[in-house]
Amino acid sequence: MRTSIATVCMSGSLEEKLHASAGAGFDGVEIFEQDLLVNPASPEEVRALADRLDLRLNLYQPFRDFEGVEERLLAENLRRAEAKFSLMNRLGIDTMLVCSNVATAGPDDDDLAADHLRRLGELAAGHGVRVAYEALAWGKNVSTYRHAQHIVELADHPAVGTCLDSFHILSRGDDPAGIEDIDPERIFFVQLADAPTLTMDALSWSRHHRLFPGQGGFDLAGFLAHLVRGGYGGPVSLEIFNDTFRQSDVLRTALDGMRSLLWLQDRTRDRLAGTPEPAGAGRQAMTLTALPRSGGPAxxxxxxxxxxxxxxxxxxxxxxxxxxxxxxxxxxxxxxxxxxxxxxxxxxxxxxxxxxxxxxxxxxxxxxxxxxxxxxxxxxxxxxxxxxxxxxxxxxxxxxxxxxxxxxxxxxxxxxxxxxxxxxxxxxxxxxxxxxxxxxxxxxxxxxxxxxxxxxxxxxxxxxxxxxxxxxxxxxxxxxxxxxxxxxxxxxxxxxxxxxxxxxxxxxxxxxxxxxxxxxxxxxxxxxxxxxxxxxxxxxxxxxxxxxxxxxxxxxxxxxxxxxxxxxxxxxxxxxxxxxxxxxxxxxxxxxxxxxxxxxxxxxxxxxxxxxxxxxxxxx
Amino acid sequence: MRTSIATVCMSGSLEEKLHASAGAGFDGVEIFEQDLLVNPASPEEVRALADRLDLRLNLYQPFRDFEGVEERLLAENLRRAEAKFSLMNRLGIDTMLVCSNVATAGPDDDDLAADHLRRLGELAAGHGVRVAYEALAWGKNVSTYRHAQHIVELADHPAVGTCLDSFHILSRGDDPAGIEDIDPERIFFVQLADAPTLTMDALSWSRHHRLFPGQGGFDLAGFLAHLVRGGYGGPVSLEIFNDTFRQSDVLRTALDGMRSLLWLQDRTRDRLAGTPEPAGAGRQAMTLTALPRSGGPAxxxxxxxxxxxxxxxxxxxxxxxxxxxxxxxxxxxxxxxxxxxxxxxxxxxxxxxxxxxxxxxxxxxxxxxxxxxxxxxxxxxxxxxxxxxxxxxxxxxxxxxxxxxxxxxxxxxxxxxxxxxxxxxxxxxxxxxxxxxxxxxxxxxxxxxxxxxxxxxxxxxxxxxxxxxxxxxxxxxxxxxxxxxxxxxxxxxxxxxxxxxxxxxxxxxxxxxxxxxxxxxxxxxxxxxxxxxxxxxxxxxxxxxxxxxxxxxxxxxxxxxxxxxxxxxxxxxxxxxxxxxxxxxxxxxxxxxxxxxxxxxxxxxxxxxxxxxxxxxxxx
Missing domain, CATH: 3.10.180.10 (2,3-Dihydroxybiphenyl 1,2-Dioxygenase, domain 1)
Incomplete structure (x- = not known):
């Protein structure tokens, strides 16, 4: 499995976060925009540091409030996106996360949203990059992964795909089994987060109380099993907004995150044991790391x-x-x-x-x-x-x-x-x-x-x-x-x-x-x-x-x-x-x-x- | 207004809490049961200390899961209550808080609950004390103050009255105006708490995030105005479960609470300005403290x-x-x-x-x-x-x-x-x-x-x-x-x-x-x-x-x-x-x-x- 972690999970400067992620053994990271904006290093320096650390920059995020807006605002949004695509070229990042619109969208209109995503995809393709569309649980019109996926299919552009985030799916109580029906080539990115079982508005829950897989109450082994069975082979990334992690030692947090992904893979293997091989035999499905078996203490x-x-x-x-x-x-x-x-x-x-x-x-x-x-x-x-x-x-x-x-x-x-x-x-x-x-x-x-x-x-x-x-x-x-x-x-x-x-x-x-x-x-x-x-x-x-x-x-x-x-x-x-x-x-x-x-x-x-x-x- | 504060609001030992409450100028306190149980001082010592500090012990709380149960369990509950009434006699406390049943009640049956409260009232009267019944926002059958009040009226016993808690009323979005319709003699106690505007389950919100009046989002001046117009003249007590207060300096917390009550009284006076005098002219309604008027800074x-x-x-x-x-x-x-x-x-x-x-x-x-x-x-x-x-x-x-x-x-x-x-x-x-x-x-x-x-x-x-x-x-x-x-x-x-x-x-x-x-x-x-x-x-x-x-x-x-x-x-x-x-x-x-x-x-x-x-x- 290609492991990844979002810089927003950790404390410290962007350089410290990259060092810690590499030190903990992650294959790549998501660059959270604000971590770059507040940092004096140039995009070229960030890219060079990641290269030296053998760390792939997987994703640039988040790009907000893009689709389903009035034409005048769309022009502004495309101009804003173009600046970010240029920046991604400098960083060497090929995928941008686009969250479903929470603020500026008009009435729910899937065709309009798809048309906008298609135009964004064309612009992205011109820069050699692509966009991954994600349904936020509190999105104005689009709040479920099935809905987001439907719009991606309507957009029908090779540079437009889906981003799946376990928090936004499981916090709503949605059934993740539908993941297996999605063409794995269209899943451009996957973000994993656990969370304690809380009854609270999803926005606060998401912004403050996410946890690494295994620390909360979500069935993430089940979630990951759907991805494996569906044939997804891309990075699996931790995106954890947690008030405590933001204050903790950066390397410890990164190691904690890596431990959670290793253990999750092991549990997911158990879950998949006996399941037939994924359907698309030609596809490169992910390989899950196994842990040595050892009995518990006696x-x-x-x-x-x-x-x-x-x-x-x-x-x-x-x-x-x-x-x-x-x-x-x-x-x-x-x-x-x-x-x-x-x-x-x-x-x-x-x-x-x-x-x-x-x-x-x-x-x-x-x-x-x-x-x-x-x-x-x-x-x-x-x-x-x-x-x-x-x-x-x-x-x-x-x-x-x-x-x-x-x-x-x-x-x-x-x-x-x-x-x-x-x-x-x-x-x-x-x-x-x-x-x-x-x-x-x-x-x-x-x-x-x-x-x-x-x-x-x-x-x-x-x-x-x-x-x-x-x-x-x-x-x-x-x-x-x-x-x-x-x-x-x-x-x-x-x-x-x-x-x-x-x-x-x-x-x-x-x-x-x-x-x-x-x-x-x-x-x-x-x-x-x-x-x-x-x-x-x-x-x-x-x-x-x-x-x-x-x-x-x-x-x-x-x-x-x-x-x-x-x-x-x-x-x-x-x-x-x-x-x-x-x-x-x-x-x-x-x-x-x-x-x-x-x-x-x-x-x-x-x-x-x-x-x-x-x-x-x-x-x- | 007779001011009061629950010992659960503050950090430290019961003695420290009593000293701080008196030091901050409160007229009385509610004894939260656990603060007594974990303390080596005898009830007589606690009473004597409160006497010396000129602090009235207003309320013993909480008594849980009493009413609406099977007859066998009722007998156990009455035995348990009798032990607490004897304890209250030793403490010199005349009122016990009874929360609406959250666990052991059978199907919703107002007559049964009222019958049980009547029997509790008879037992209380035998000890010269009384019980104040409060609807918890998450009560199994009884979760609104109107419902609790209805059962109190059905019980129809002089030792059975109502306790109103602003948290349990306002957290549900209930209209507190109905307070004015309750016979003020039947309101045995009032607890005030503010809270930030949160969307979370009421139990967690209540147990961890309550605040002193004026620190949160509740309209407590409006709440208190209803009590004044209704003719209530008893103690107004702060009952604040707050994770931070539990860790803070006990006297600072007490002073903070007293400040909140003083300011609340002043704002409530503004709210009441121009309101006609309360209806029951013969009753001793509460007097609200006014603060010196002073313009804000220029x-x-x-x-x-x-x-x-x-x-x-x-x-x-x-x-x-x-x-x-x-x-x-x-x-x-x-x-x-x-x-x-x-x-x-x-x-x-x-x-x-x-x-x-x-x-x-x-x-x-x-x-x-x-x-x-x-x-x-x-x-x-x-x-x-x-x-x-x-x-x-x-x-x-x-x-x-x-x-x-x-x-x-x-x-x-x-x-x-x-x-x-x-x-x-x-x-x-x-x-x-x-x-x-x-x-x-x-x-x-x-x-x-x-x-x-x-x-x-x-x-x-x-x-x-x-x-x-x-x-x-x-x-x-x-x-x-x-x-x-x-x-x-x-x-x-x-x-x-x-x-x-x-x-x-x-x-x-x-x-x-x-x-x-x-x-x-x-x-x-x-x-x-x-x-x-x-x-x-x-x-x-x-x-x-x-x-x-x-x-x-x-x-x-x-x-x-x-x-x-x-x-x-x-x-x-x-x-x-x-x-x-x-x-x-x-x-x-x-x-x-x-x-x-x-x-x-x-x-x-x-x-x-x-x-x-x-x-x-x-x-x-």
Whole structure:
């Protein structure tokens, strides 16, 4: 597939956008007119730079409000178009996007519009270029791709074709199957955009909320499958108007876009599997890139906490029943274990670092295949130094900087022996990592969702919005189908620093009351839960008063979904890290989202107290 | 009018919200349930704090999904309600908000819903409290206030009344006139919210985008007028779900809300002027607060630039034709003049301060009245030190920290003599301050719009969205009707620091070409405009090639609206400040918004070059 991206998707200058597009591996770009107008580089310089970067300039866009107008205005519009065709010749661009008229068109008249497009086509042909006509979802007379295509057919000129944009088609709920009926030679260009499912006027939705394929709610694999079956072989270009992308690092955005197209191709291959070859056998249909197959993760092999406060973290782990296995024989790294859970306290590059989740070790069937898949999806490899006799794990960086390592499915892995011999048996109340909660900077949220879905095959749950004293937190759970790996991505409000936002690791148990009692006996500081919460709980659920008394005594929170019950508690934060212990009863499958505001309020209050009071009581 | 605000409008803990509400002068608050649940304070403590702050706890909310359900669920709901009534007794709250059922109601059955509300009313009466039933715009069966009122009338119980919420009525386009037909004794509570005019599903619009009255697009003066004419005398409460307010300083938000209610009362008085007294003469109708009348500004008396780089700013002013009048006799402050424009370069409290617009001196008919009005609208006064023989100007702080001074309408003010005698006549090409462009932190944008509208009587123009290399900039022009004062408020993208964002002062001339030639001859650095811009200009407008050549030679930008023409140029930035010179021809009344992207791209590129290159060429 020939990949392309519109310059309007990215931040920065036109030069920066071209460099980033090439760096991310795109074959070409669409030049968004304004990016050229505001730039001092001449068209010849832009062309030369694109040549050097081996980047094709696919499209010049947009040309607005052209067709269906009065004759006097048509003359002006043709004069305007001619200037742009000359400019395209200088840029070496052969296709101009013409959007359906939203402002100056007269009454709906397909013959008139076709006549105007034909005259535009003649002018274009004189300059050796062509025009691709696109129906905007809010076009005055023409707002569907079938209508636009009908006018293109009436115009009947070799330099006049169609541009298909998934946003304008899918946002209206139109059926994209008709794409297969269009002569693929007449489809001059294709633009892809995803978008969240929103009920809002299409113009605002389109201008601010588009997303890369796979980040929103559109079925773009289905859309692309229609193009493939119809025989289209031209560029497939991302045209994403997104307020956040406009503010984000340009290369990251380009890589994010490329990842979305690679993953889309892979999913489209799945969709097409078993479909007969496209009809026009002589045509050059597009080839879709395949990703290496790799099963999803089967659990957490280890979790790495980076800090120079190993004592602080170790104390809490011990209170939760973890046992210290040993110090790494070569590095300032500790391993703590309980019931098959492995927690690593990592003191490397940790000077002044408050405890934070630095790496997730996920157990997979084929670590090499998982790493290859992630690398193909433009995930940067973690640089890793090993001495020859140590086991090498491969890992990639998630968008928020968390390292994701792929570990073999091995209950007694060799790398653990680098921390000394395994201890003998002991009672383990905690049995697994239930979920991990990662704070996400607001700029990286959609990128992170796509990353975890495409590289690990985690699927998105419906998002929740959690009120906190400092703003709403958007929370997105990503999980395997069987729930053995669950990541909760939390988008931090704009005013807060993502690095200072609490993150946590939740452990599963079948007896949260026992864990809580043992931890308290060991001196653990549990995050306090207000009495008001328990009164509301008693009003909401028909709970036994004795049961509520136990919950209240141990600062346990409670949730229920159908027959399923969820009991859990939180430790106080160590720096910005904390732990949770959860007990799922009767198949409860959620994450206690209703209790998150209680936790956030208590954490912010604790943070406030710590900032305004001395850490130890002043003695009189 | 008894003013009130819902705790959900603000950030922080419940205690912080109560303190801020009292500090801003509200009579009472609505307790949003979650703010209590997540808080460790007991209901008795909350009540005692409110008592000490002289703040009435008006309402407990929300109680959801109560009415129209199956009998078994009704029993559960009544049990749940009873727990809340007991809680309200402890809080000393006499009214609970019951929202129309969105989830659990059966088929639409007014008699059933009324029966359930009657039973709830009996239970409430037993606890000495009452319930206010509100139609949510997205209620399952009940979504209009008339429908809710009909059910309340069917319920026919003294403890069952109506709650009216402007959002739920006006967002649906309902006519609020029917409010006047409701027995005001049955209206137990009123919630006010404004909102921008958006086409989006009402639920998302309501949960994220509500605004304080006067910040959005609803006619709330008309809404309140109906309540007054109908005889309602209870609290009027702000219930604003807004993602930004949730992240903003709690006291600022409370003051912003109080300002909105004060201004709304004043406008509602205007609306009611000439209306006969409400019908029920015996009833205690509400009294609306009036603001001191003060005419709007008649022009710019002076503009104050704070910096310790007086030479840098003075050089540019001189290049633009300003003459140095003198140094202040007592303070490190300079006055520069041209054609009645007074620019003050202020070196007080300016160490290390890059040039920035610190104060606007606006000429008004009655400075004392203007200042009183602003103070009543909760605008903080500028602390100002004067020696006894110096003229004292009064000023207030705008939300972004800009000082707004009210100066008398005097072409030769006495304060200017503190800078030495007026110079003799000279040719002045610049004649006035055309407009001032102020960068706004994103948290303060809506607050700033309300501030300038309410205190100065400036009116809002339609907003524009301007692409920049670092994100979209939302731009809101506020102006007097005659255009003698125009402020452009620009909301800075989240990633950027508002203090580092370019601001400017634009001067008016009737001969921009002459100003540009003179400034260039004097060595001024003009912001460069790309050649691509002029090619597009020639394509878009039928301009004489000679005219385009002059524009291009002088880096002038051009815009046209009908017959009106706008020619303008920008200086390079001094720090983050720059100047613009504009010529308006044939009644052009805009601000060249189409050219703003060109300016922003050039400024960001300049900023980049300055950061990466030495300020002076390195000599070989």
């Amino acid at each position: 659990g957490h092999a280890f979790t790495d906490i980076r800090t120079d406060d190993a004592d602080g973290v170790g104390t809490v782990l011990a209170q939760l029943g973890f046992r210290f296995r040993g110090q790494h024989r070569r590095k300032p790294v500790q391993l703590w274990e309980q019931g098959g859970i492995r927690m690593v306290i990592d003191g490397q590059r940790a000077r002044g670092v408050a405890p934070s989740i630095s790496a997730l070790g996920l157990a997979v069937a084929d670590p090499a295949a998982s790493a290859d898949r992630a690398s193909m999806l433009a995930a940067p490899r973690v640089p890793r130094q090993n001495t020859p006799d140590e086991e090498a794990l491969v890992g990639v960086l998630a968008p928020d900087g968390t390292e994701i390592f792929f570990a073999p499915l091995d209950p007694t892995p060799a790398w653990a022996d680098e921390f000394g011999p395994a201890p003998g048996d002991a009672t383990s109340l905690l049995t697994a990592v239930d979920h991990v909660n990662l704070a996400q900077p607001w700029q990286a949220f959609d990128e992170a969702v796509l990353f975890f879905e495409s590289t690990l095959g985690l699927s998105r749950q419906p998002t929740a919005e959690v009120p906190s004293p400092r703003g709403l937190v958007r929370s997105q759970v990503m999980r395997t189908e069987d729930g053995c790996v669950r990541l909760a991505l939390n988008m931090v409000p704009h005013v807060l620093d993502a690095g200072a936002y609490p993150e946590h690791i939740a452990f599963a148990t079948s007896d949260v009351v026992a864990v809580a009692r043992r931890a308290r006996a060991a001196g653990m500081a549990v995050l306090p839960v207000p009495a008001n919460y328990y009164e509301d709980l008693a009003a909401r659920f028909p709970l036994d008063p004795d049961e509520v008394a136990v919950l209240r005594e141990l600062d346990l929170l409670y949730d229920r979904e159908g027959d399923g019950e969820y009991l859990h508690f939180y430790t106080e934060t160590v720096g910005t890290l904390f732990f949770e212990v959860v007990e799922r009863r009767h198949g409860y499958d959620g994450h206690g989202a209703a209790n998150a505001p209680v936790r956030l309020a208590a954490q912010f209050a604790l943070d406030e107290r710590r900032r305004t009071r001395p850490p130890h009581p002043v003695r009189g | 022009g710019h008396a002076f503009t104050d630039i704070r910096t310790d780089d007086a030479d840098g700013v003075g050089t540019v002013l001189a290049q633009l034709g300003f003459r140095f009048r003198g140094q202040h006799r007592r303070k490190p402050v300079q006055l520069w003049e041209q054609g009645g424009i007074r620019m003050v370069i202020d070196g007080q409290r300016a160490r290390g301060v890059a040039p920035s617009i610190s104060a606007l001196g606006l000429a008004v008919a009655d400075p004392a009245a203007s200042a009183d009005r602003a103070s009543m609208l909760a605008a903080p006064r500028v602390p100002r030190q004067n020696t006894p023989d110096e003229e004292a100007l009064v000023g207030v702080l705008a939300p972004d920290g800009t000082e707004i001074f009210f100066a008398p309408l005097d072409p030769t003010p006495a304060w200017a003599d503190e800078f030495g005698p007026a110079p003799g006549d000279a040719t002045s090409l610049l004649t006035a301050v055309d407009h001032v462009n102020l960068a706004q932190p994103w948290q303060a944008f809506d607050e700033a719009v309300l501030f300038f509208e309410s205190t100065l009587g400036l009116s809002r123009q339609p907003t524009a969205e301007v692409p920049s290399p670092r994100g979209l900039v939302r731009s809101q022009v506020m102006r007097t009707e005659d255009g003698c004062v125009r402020l452009a408020l620009n909301m800075v993208p989240h990633v950027l620091d508002a203090g580092a964002y370019p601001e400017h002062i634009a001067f008016a001339t009737s001969d921009v070409v002459a100003v540009a030639r003179r400034a260039r001859a004097a060595g001024m650095a003009v912001l460069p405009v790309p050649a691509n811009y002029y090619e597009d200009l020639a394509a878009r407008f039928p301009l004489d090639p000679d005219e385009v050549a002059v524009l291009r030679e002088l880096d002038l930008l051009y815009d046209r609206e009908g017959d009106g023409e706008y020619l303008h140029f920008y200086t390079e930035t001094v720090g983050t400040l720059f100047f613009e010179v504009v010529e308006r021809r044939h009644g052009y009344d805009g601000h060249g918004a189409a050219n703003a992207p060109v300016r922003l791209a050039a400024q960001f590129a300049l900023d980049e070059r300055r950061r990466t290159r030495p300020p002076h060429p390195v000599r070989g």
